[in-house]
Amino acid sequence: MAEQRIIIVGAGPAGTRAAQACVAAGLQPIVLDEGRHAGGQIYRRQPDNFTRPYTKLYGTEADRAQAVHDAFDAIRDRIDYRPETLVWNIADRHVWTASGTGQTALPFDALLLCTGATDRLMPVKGWQYAGSYSLGGAQVALKSQAVSIGHRVVFMGSGPLLYLVASQYVEAGAAVAAVLDTSPFSARVKALPDLLAVPSILWNGVKLTQAIKRAGVPVHLGVTPVEILGDPDTGVNGVRFRDSGGKEQSIACDAVAMGHHLRPETQLADLARCAFAFDSHTRQWLPERDGDGRASVAGVYLAGDGARILGARSAEASGTLAALAALADLGLPVDKGVTASLRGEVATYAKFARGLATAFPWPSAQAAALPDDAVLCRCEGVSAGDLRAVMRETGAQEANRAKAFSRVGMGRCQGRYCGLAAAELIAAEAGIPVDQVGRLRGQAPVKPINIGIGDEK
């Protein structure tokens, strides 16, 4: 029998553990990853010749980062690993890749999508100024290049990453002007029963927050961001917000890192024609999957934060679980005891993730209240007022329709950064539930590809 062709997209915690399970079953999967080194975003490795220790880079997660890196390095010679490779399309059971100017189409029997997550961003007036970063971007600058995004940085948004990145900046000696959290303290109290599902992560979070406060950084809860101050030439020079008492305050800074937790990178699942369903808890459309990671399309499996935002630890478990599901579907023997225990692990993290969503809710009303002169779609420079005017003129109430008429979500990120907020704004303006706005259809290429692709000269 010809060897089964397994393709894994992504070499973070989910992709690494999935590859490991395939190798253990005697197979040689192809691992395609956009990164230069395996590890993904969370366990991103530093560039060659950088020598910071793991404890410095990954803090409380140093041991886990080390374990994931070691696991990958141990199978490195037994997999077909292709770093710096973009999967730009999927069709007829082939993935289409681009790297440099090269391209290829690879057939698969099983496709494991371990595509990870990006920041879920809420637009705020002024977020187009130079010096505005996502939390993930701010973390990459520090983790990869050991640089800060500014001399005096405000962290604004909500979610665990807000505190993690702020504490990493404090730890690195950067000047953190403030941490502005849109979620109120009461939400955390409400979330406590679910958060206790994984006490160790909860405790890590408490410690991070304490470290930030000990460093003298003001932490405001229950804020409403008003504006990132700045100008087009010199960039960010401050942040204006309303505190929990409704009083307006300004803080001077030259950089802002913002985000509201994460959103899964689901475009490849979309191009693979997987079915999606609306998740009312996170107010996002997510690819459907069974408990082990099987998507609605046979032979396609989803794992890690690319499927559901359950965190890096869960990604390791769901990566293995999805690989075992693929192996079982290909007729290979799988230990049912292992599968059952992994399912239990993922369920625990899912409970914890529910707690996080409760503790750090997506402030959908903020999108609805975005002033007309605030830029909504940065790629295409479309303001909230532009979108509202288009809706009034054309009656568009569906995400793709609004995109076609207004260009919101039509740029190089294809709505990955503005789409969720745009949907909230449309829903509020039209007076319909956000799920009725629908979801932006993904189109190839997932990320831009060069017209010179495949040019032999």
Next chain:
Amino acid sequence: MNGASDVIIVGGGLMGSSAALFLRGHGISVTLLETDLIGRQASGTNFGNVRRQGRPIHQLPLANRASAIWRRSRELLGADVEYLQSGHIRVCYRERPELVGSMEDYAAKARLEGLDLELLSGNALRDKFPFFGPDVLAGSYSAMDGHANPRLAAPAFARAAQKLGAIIHENTKIVDAQKVGEDFIVTAANGRTFRAPILLITAGAWGNALSSQFGEPVPIVSRGPNMSVTEPVPYAILPAVGVMTPIEEETVYFRQVARGNIVLGGSTRGPSFPDQYRAYVEPQNTLTQLQQIRRLAPALGKLNIIRVWSGIEGYMPDSQPVMGPSATTSGLYYAFGFSGSGFQIGPGVGETMAEIIATGGTDIPMEPYRIGRFAKG
């Protein structure tokens, strides 16, 4: 009783929407029925060429009529559909020098129909259009052609028709149409019925399903255009650009929109799925298209494409639409099957169909588009 009107139009693309607008201009009441949303398939996903040159000579009167409408589209529609009369250049490659003769021949005939074309080669061509690659031999330039935004056009016609009193029902899929006595009764999937003495079918790739109900099946095939768009770059390329060639793979074209993005189209068309209302771009077709674009304009090879798309187009075996009255049923009219070339003539089709319905005739030559040409025996 559900909507009774003078005319029912089935199919809310550019043809149906513009026909609705011009019928209102004749004071005729109209109900326009659309399965999905206005202008979402062929009308909304095509390249956006407002190009007369290259069309069959017999089609130029219709194309000229359409050009006049495009020119006054802003006043007519009260909306900007991004129409730019920035010219159209059609070129041939060195390996097919015989096409220069075809260009000259076409230009001579087109001139008699009121379309002025300027033939360019050598330095004259390269001075005017420095982006062409070394394979390009000669070109035919039409200064009075241009391009517009397909995503905006059909919906703008529909809104203008609506403002003048046309009744439009979106999300209304028609499953049955028959003539009972003097009236057509049209039934939607949701059970609603509509009645009118005149029925106009502008249902694109779905046209055959309805014409068959009146004993006039046509050999229509649905396919999807192969479209891409680059990131925005400084606005520098004014005309729409295309290749004249007998090889489908080589038939690429591009245009730059005022925002700066360059829209790429053409080369091999892909499959489309009318039952699912989806068409997908085949990855290999994208790669072939990009390769041909590099040949046509090598400098574009440095840019990135940020998105591809397709839609559902209806193709006839002779590439000519089905347009005009039914051969079996009085009061029944067709305008569908525009074979990937309907965008420019669309408003002219709407105006002409409205004229035929309102006055019983037109000066526009309609013979090549008769549905009867597909009748057996």
